[in-house]
Amino acid sequence: MQITVNGVVHDVDVEDDMPLLWVLRDEIGLNGPKYGCGVAACGACTVHVDGVAVRSCQTLVSDVDGPVTTIEGLGTPDHMHAVQAAWLEHQVAQCGYCQGGQMMQAAELLSYISDPSDTDIDEAMSGNLCRCGTYPRIRAAVKTAAKKLQGA
Template sequence: MKLTVNGTEHEVDADPNMPLLWLLRDLLNIKGPKFGCGVGACGACTVLIDGYPVRSCSYFAGDVDAPITTIEGLAGKDALHPVQDAWIRHGVPQCGYCQAGQILAAVALLQDTPNPTDDDIDAAMTNLCRCGTYPMIRAAIKDVANSDGGGL
């Protein structure tokens, strides 16, 4: 099957029923998406498919029909993505395990809802953080929304 990941086309020999997470990590050596629960509940494995957040541990590789973005493909060569920059400025990362998925979920939220309310953030940011950085996550999202006149 052919997949475009972070702007690069890959041809892989994989079972179409293989979870996308394992194709990314094991076959393409892309380690940003993490295994957390295996049932799509925690969000550590979140990637963007055509800009939409997807839990890659419970999404079949054969179902992918659009470009995939992982945390590795989010930033430009010379600058962080605005959400990554806000994450650092607000001290969001603690242990860091969930952060790639959190950042990608936030990017999708801001692309869809440039000026999210607290309720919008609560509805979209369903990824779990064991360190409890939710107040900092909210602040970073609002910072990005406010810093450039609304979203990305």
């Protein structure tokens, strides 16, 4: 089957019921999406499928209908996405394990709410767990990214 990831078409020879996460990591060689819990409860494996944040550990590759974007494809080496830049600005990451999924979730939020309230951010990010507890910095980074995307 073919799958488009970060703008590149990949031919993968896998079973239809293989989780997208395993295809991304084991077949394509990306390490941004992380295995956290395996039951879509932590968000470490969050990627976008056709612009929508999904948990790749519970998304079967056969159910992927549209291009996949991982944290590696969110920005470019020459131009970080506003969310990535805000994460650096606020020094959000401590251990960093969950941060790719956190940023992918935040990017999706900002794609449909340009000026999110604290409640919007808390609700959108509630399925993404951070073992280090950097939630206040995550919220601040989302607000900064929103301003960057608005051109402020």
